[in-house]
Amino acid sequence: MEKMKKGDLAEFKKNYKSPYKGEIIISMGTCGIAAGGDAVYKLFESEMKEKGLENVKLKKTGCLGMCFCEPNLIVKLDGMPDILYGNVDERLARLIMNEHLTKKRIINFNTIFMPTDDIGRKIFKD
Amino acid sequence: MIKQHVFVWDPTPSNSSAVYNYLVKKVNERDLGESIEVYRSTYIGLTSGTPIIRILPKNIIYTKFEQEDLGEIFESIVSDEVVDRFICEYDAKLAPVSERDKQSKQFKIVLRNVGYLDPESIEEYISRGGYKALEKAIFEMDPDRVIKEIKDSGLRGRGGGGFSTGLKWELTRKEPGAEKFVICNADEGDPGAYMDRAVLEGDPHTIVEGMAIGAYAVGCKEGFIYVRAEYPLAIERLEKAISDAKKYGLLGDNILGSEFSFNLELRWGAGAFVCGEETALMASIEGKRGNPKPRPPFPSQSGLWKKPSFINNVETWANIPPIVEKGSGWFSSIGVGRSKGTKVFAVTGKVKDPGLIEVPMGTTFREIVYDLCGGILDNKKFKAVQTGGPSGGVIPEKFIDMSVDYETLMSIGSMMGSGGLIVMDQSDCMVDVNKFYLQFSVDESCGKCAPCRIGGKQLLDLISKITDGKGDKKDIQKIKNISNAMQKASLCALGQTTPNPVLSAMHYFEEEYMEHISDKKCRTGKCSNLVQYMIIPEKCIGCTACALKCPVKCISGEKKKPHIIDQKFCIKCGECFNACKFNAIVRG
Numbered sequence: 001m002e003k004m005k006k007g008d009l010a011e012f013k014k015n016y017k018s019p020y021k022g023e024i025i026i027s028m029g030t031c032g033i034a035a036g037g038d039a040v041y042k043l044f045e046s047e048m049k050e051k052g053l054e055n056v057k058l059k060k061t062g063c064l065g066m067c068f069c070e071p072n073l074i075v076k077l078d079g080m081p082d083i084l085y086g087n088v089d090e091r092l093a094r095l096i097m098n099e100h101l102t103k104k105r106i107i108n109f110n111t112i113f114m115p116t117d118d119i120g121r122k123i124f125k126d
Numbered sequence: 127m128i129k130q131h132v133f134v135w136d137p138t139p140s141n142s143s144a145v146y147n148y149l150v151k152k153v154n155e156r157d158l159g160e161s162i163e164v165y166r167s168t169y170i171g172l173t174s175g176t177p178i179i180r181i182l183p184k185n186i187i188y189t190k191f192e193q194e195d196l197g198e199i200f201e202s203i204v205s206d207e208v209v210d211r212f213i214c215e216y217d218a219k220l221a222p223v224s225e226r227d228k229q230s231k232q233f234k235i236v237l238r239n240v241g242y243l244d245p246e247s248i249e250e251y252i253s254r255g256g257y258k259a260l261e262k263a264i265f266e267m268d269p270d271r272v273i274k275e276i277k278d279s280g281l282r283g284r285g286g287g288g289f290s291t292g293l294k295w296e297l298t299r300k301e302p303g304a305e306k307f308v309i310c311n312a313d314e315g316d317p318g319a320y321m322d323r324a325v326l327e328g329d330p331h332t333i334v335e336g337m338a339i340g341a342y343a344v345g346c347k348e349g350f351i352y353v354r355a356e357y358p359l360a361i362e363r364l365e366k367a368i369s370d371a372k373k374y375g376l377l378g379d380n381i382l383g384s385e386f387s388f389n390l391e392l393r394w395g396a397g398a399f400v401c402g403e404e405t406a407l408m409a410s411i412e413g414k415r416g417n418p419k420p421r422p423p424f425p426s427q428s429g430l431w432k433k434p435s436f437i438n439n440v441e442t443w444a445n446i447p448p449i450v451e452k453g454s455g456w457f458s459s460i461g462v463g464r465s466k467g468t469k470v471f472a473v474t475g476k477v478k479d480p481g482l483i484e485v486p487m488g489t490t491f492r493e494i495v496y497d498l499c500g501g502i503l504d505n506k507k508f509k510a511v512q513t514g515g516p517s518g519g520v521i522p523e524k525f526i527d528m529s530v531d532y533e534t535l536m537s538i539g540s541m542m543g544s545g546g547l548i549v550m551d552q553s554d555c556m557v558d559v560n561k562f563y564l565q566f567s568v569d570e571s572c573g574k575c576a577p578c579r580i581g582g583k584q585l586l587d588l589i590s591k592i593t594d595g596k597g598d599k600k601d602i603q604k605i606k607n608i609s610n611a612m613q614k615a616s617l618c619a620l621g622q623t624t625p626n627p628v629l630s631a632m633h634y635f636e637e638e639y640m641e642h643i644s645d646k647k648c649r650t651g652k653c654s655n656l657v658q659y660m661i662i663p664e665k666c667i668g669c670t671a672c673a674l675k676c677p678v679k680c681i682s683g684e685k686k687k688p689h690i691i692d693q694k695f696c697i698k699c700g701e702c703f704n705a706c707k708f709n710a711i712v713r714g
């Protein structure tokens with residue numbers, strides 16, 4: 001890795017593009033892992049490959065702060081609203097893969113809304 | 127037309143939600159399934175006593191509508207219009223409207239990335255604007271300018287004390303000496319607090335960036351993050367963050383090609399609460415026993431290895447990059463009075479939706495408990511909140527509408543503390559809660575100074591006497607005297623603040639204390655030596671529900687005949703009391 005110099009950060013940011021069509025972001029702080037987020041992550045990891053869903057990125061993140069519905073995960077797909085699911089168990093995880101990711105249909109239960117938007121992006125917008 | 131997703135949240139069980147059923151029926155009747163889909167939502171991001179509808183992708187939220195308004199709302203969805211009068215908008219008095227999600231009372235600065243980015247990917251952090259503030263500080267601002275910016279922002283320490291961060295930096299910068307140290311206090315030890323853990327695990331680069339800015343401003347080449355070993359995931363992610371930052375030239379020698387060099391290392395704490403105290407923490411980093419030292423000299427004069435040093439809390443550090451990036455004016459426009467910015471709280475206890483929240487300073491306890499955390503569990507009655515953990519105090523119901531900021535909390539005998547909020551309902555006994563915190567402080571006292579070592583134990587003995595039903599009216603005065611001595615003579619804030627929870631509970635819940643002492647009664651049944659459960663034979667129908675629940679099997683009797691509790695074996699857990707549907711069990 002080449003060390004960065006003045007101005008490189010902006011350049012990097014500009015050129016940073018995700019090759020994926022969407023993302024699954026699983027809350028995996030200590031709390032999320034303790035609630036079973038780890039098992040959910042592993043399930044997605046193995047099954048997404050099998051189902052040929054490799055164009056969706058599987059990603060870990062920290063604690064969203066919503067302890068009351070862990071494990072939780074966000075599904076972002078191009079052309080669809082971002083959806084957060086709470087209390088994700090094996091059944092719901094499979095439903096998300098088979099319905100939401102494959103058929104673009106949102107599951108009719110356990111959808112949760114984040115108390116805030118993604119403010120981070122706005123704070124550091126150009 | 128793009129598809130509209132309509133989410134319905136209803137406080138009544140969702141399968142009998144009239145709102146949901148109505149909308150689904152309408153969609154089916156008109157055969158609009160292709161363009162409108164209705165869903166049930168478990169949680170909609172805000173709470174209210176009435177149903178809420180949220181429509182994506184426009185993200186419109188409707189509240190306070192009646193059943194008869196649903197027709198109009200449905201038609202508006204079909205024609206892709208908005209019905210203004212049902213739109214939910216909180217007033218945004220505490221944060222700049224443009225950047226605040228109007229639909230929530232939360233405002234995230236510290237937690238801006240937590241839960242959104244991959245903490246193990248520096249690329250993502252940079253792609254979200256990370257390290258831009260560091261670049262700006264190094265190339266566009268001289269150190270004094272950075273310090274001025276932090277000072278003007280009004281940022282105060284989030285670790286408990288609330289000391290001005292900018293002033294602390296300035297004092298350290300002014301000290302002579304070529305070698306100075308910067309430290310991050312990640313020893314989070316308050317029971318029930320996990321704000322710092324969330325930041326360390328969710329956004330470690332923010333801390334690295336914040337500390338690099340601090341080091342640049344004060345003139346340090348080396349820094350330490352003192353993180354407790356009980357946070358293995360935080361340690362793992364911090365280590366990755368530090369090594370990635372080095373690879374990218376954002377830490378180490380000649381950062382971003384400039385003259386400025388800075389190295390950062392981790393130090394593990396072994397779990398003593400007192401090691402969160404700054405002088406004890408520095409001793410611990412030096413490899414010594416974690417005992418506090420009298421101040422002065424302050425760490426800014428003689429800190430780590432007797433060199434000028436400054437220490438800030440994790441949450442304080444996480445505020446630094448946005449302040450440098452967006453300027454002090456932006457930051458100081460958020461919050462109230464002398465409390466600027468936001469505060470992260472870990473809300474636990476008897477609330478429906480416990481969790482981590484970040485709100486502008488000046489938000490009220492009512493907003494936190496009822497609007498953000500869904501209210502009290504099982505719809506019981508609110509009793510109090512404990513802020514500041516073992517060093518803080520209780521806030522009774524009469525102050526529930528008070529603004530949460532440093533000054534206000536101080537004025538009512540509590541403190542901001544690090545951000546743990548424990549909510550209590552009517553089934554919690556204040557004396558029992560005090561006993562818990564005292565036990566904690568006694569266990570964690572380092573034993574160096576007598577007032578803390580001996581005073582804490584004496585206080586605990588007195589409180590235990592009261593909860594055992596052996597309390598005396600004179601004990602109140604004794605507690606006050608010992609507390610006074612501890613506050614005045616203890617070496618560090620651990621001993622000085624140990625009496626706080628007791629004093630504040632005695633003040634606001636005097637009646638409950640006196641009940642324990644004079645009547646030998648505990649109204650909640652938590653103090654097991656003060657309660658006895660008995661079955662009234664006339665009311666008992668012999669359903670055996672209590673006997674089945676009893677964990678020690680000390681309830682006996684024939685079916686359909688009155689039962690009896692064997693007091694010798696009863697552990698006073700109260701399970702039978704809760705199980706009885708005929709009010710046949712009394713607590714005395």
Ligand SMILES: Cc1cc2nc3c(=O)[nH]c(=O)nc-3n(C[C@H](O)[C@H](O)[C@H](O)COP(=O)(O)O)c2cc1C
Pocket residue numbers: 282283284285286287288289291311312313314315316399400401402403404405437438439440442544618619620
């Ligand atoms: C017994 C005791 C424990 C403390 N524990 C912590 C802690 O876990 N985390 C923390 O940031 N500050 C803790 N502090 C406060 C620190 O001494 C210090 O004030 C703080 O790290 C300064 O950072 P700030 O100005 O950013 O708040 C503790 C203080 C005492 C007396």
